[in-house]
Amino acid sequence: MVFGEYLTFIRQKTRALLILVFLHSFMINRIYLSSNHPFATPQTIESIAHSSLAEMRFEGRISFENLEFAARDFGNRYHLMPSAVLHPKSVSDISSILRYVYDLGLSSELKVAARGHGHSLEGQAQAYRGVVISMESLRDPEMSFHGGKHPYVDVSAGELWINILHESLKRGLPPRSWTDYLHLTVGGTLSNAGISGQALRHGPQINNVYQLQVVTGYITITCSKMHTKILRRPSNNLNLLCAGRGEVVTCSDKQNTDLFHAVLGGLGQFGIITQARIALEPAPKMVKWIRALYSDFSTFARDQEHLISSNNSFDYVEGFIIINRTGLLNNWRSSFSPKDPIRADQFNSDGKLLFCLEIAKYYNPRESDNIDQDIDTLLSELSYIRSTLFMSEVSYVNILDRVHVSEVKLREEGLWEVPHPWLNLLVPRSRIHEFVAEVFGNIVKDMSSGPVLIYPVNKTRWRSGTSLITPDDDVFYMIAFLSSAMPSSTGKDGLKHILSQNKKILSFSQRPYLGIKQYLPHYSTEEEWEAHFGPHWEVFYRRKLSYDPLAILAPGQRIFRRGIAYVQQ
Ligand code: FAD
DSSP, X not given: OOHHHHHHHHHHHHHHHHHHHHHHXXXXXXXXXXXXXXXXXXXXXXXXXXXXXXXXXXXSEEESSSOGGGGOOTTOSOOOOOSEEEEOSSHHHHHHHHHHHHHHGGGOOOOEXXXXXXXXXXXXXXXXXXXXXXXXXXXXXXXXXXXXXXOEEEEETTOBHHHHHHHHHHTTOOBSOOOSOOOSBHHHHHTTOOOOTTHHHHOOGGGSEEXXXXXXXXEEEEEXXXXXXXXXXXXXXXXXXXXXXXXXXXXXXXXXXXXXHHHTTOTTOSEEEEEEEEEBOOOOSEEEEEEEEESOHHHHHHHHHHHHHOSSSOSEEEEEEEESOSSHHHHHXXXXXXXXXXXXXHOOOTTOEEEEEEEEEEEOGGGHHHHHHHHHHHHHTOOSOGGGOEEEEEEHHHHHTHXXXXXXXXXXXXXXXXXXXXXXXXXXXXXXXXXXXXXXXXXXXXXXXXXXXXEEEEGGXXXXXXXXXXXXXXXXXXXXXXOOOOTTOOSXXXXXXXXXXXXXXXXXXXXXXXOOEESSOOOSSHHHHHHHHGGGHHHHHHHHHHHOTTOOBOGGGOSSOTTHHHHTO
8 A cells, every 4th residue: 555545544544433432422421521510611520520530439549639749750840730649459440540531531631641650751650630540559460470481471560670670580580671770660661662781682671571451541443243332232243343441452462463562662642551471581690790991982882883783792781971070990999890900090081081881791600710701702802991991790680770779879868859851862873973073072061960871772673663763773872861950059960051951962963864863752842743753653643543532641741632632633
């Protein structure tokens, strides 16, 4: 089918669906609201909605007080107060609330956001005057492990990755792909991607999930010999359209594939993930953790790209940029040992722009002799500054949970719950030199507010068709400006300065010819979202119409306005 015909086909299907949705919500509105309340205004409809919510019965509980936590996130810059927080105990609690909000139809403004661990940066898990579903309350199912050729664990989507790590290590079978910080939920990271230094082997976390259970805002499915909920009459016809609100759907690469792909990297737009089946692999016990410096970006990038493209390589490859730091290597010594202490002492990092390669090799102690040889061979192929090689031996748990160690220290100093104006970019390999020259040559002169990560990933191993948007090149770089703003500072580590620097970086990065994409994207206008999705916008939009046409879900992403998916047609 040529693209024009495809679009016409989509539009026809969409229009048919919208008419059904409209009739449905109109009918429900009349039944639940208008007929009982003939003079209902939007305000009265909202208050009726809230009082009805209070009367609903859940296996968990709904609360209308002490909601402040749901109006906060790690970014600590957006505070949107919800009207209620649902603490679900079962999937049917989630299904009931979605069905209820959906049935309010177009006349209500009520929206619903799933909240994982609230570690978003710009209010993405918040819902102003809406209902926040606190996913961590959902403990259904209990973690359940399965061995065999393709081992996996079934977990609730509200589970924290750190808990999965500890439980899975009791069986020697942890997940294959991680994020740098594990106090995040399964549903939260799968709604983005879950990218880290392990992606070179296994792709991001959205690659390492076999199956999901999702509660959709709305779904239409082709079915036979069933009642249609809209037409309310039985039929023996095959291929009749069935529609449901708050439907619980199992999806995978083989079953309800479109929904599966939609929710992976889907920014919470298409349904609430309630359960995930996550791929596992045999656990290593120990890790050799290595850092080495480069003063030349081309050499650094060539080595990083070499490491992510070869089969026999390290198990983790990341890196970071060092701008204008003094005494750097001395700081490392608390956890790393220099390979050549005398020459390391002579190295002076002052004022230089440096690039640090951070790599890790997993092993089990029985293989210890070989592992050192293997690492020496791999390192001999790299061109880092020889005096700057530092190594550490840590347990597998310790390297994975490394950011939590910093969290504990920062909390003690009152520096964890500060604003975090982070900026994450995916830069195509073909533009990385231009990006580094402009951004680190002209825009960013100092980075005292936090680390800047930089490492390439290889897209050829990534699942295609998901909602995640990446650059077109097969290899692209994750560049993460992980700033913390000091609350009272008016200097370079203050919020104003960091935001203005981010704005300059973004205004350069958004030049269309560069093909740079935001990760954990944040935009203000629909045009910007369309530009972000590019040719994938049509699919994203079509999926929104299929699974959440009244735009009830994840309003904090600010992609669609309530009812907008319908209204725009
Ligand atoms: P939340 O912030 O609660 O939710 C995020 C979005 O997903 C919201 O739109 C929410 O509505 C939606 N959502 C949440 N749960 C569900 C669900 N069950 N179903 C449907 N939608 C849902 N990311 C990486 O990829 N790699 C990293 O290395 C990495 N490191 C990080 C380190 C730190 C210290 C922090 C704070 C974040 C890091 N992140 C990283 C980003 C992180 O993956 C995202 O911020 C993620 O959204 C946080 O997960 P959460 O469980 O707190 O989700």
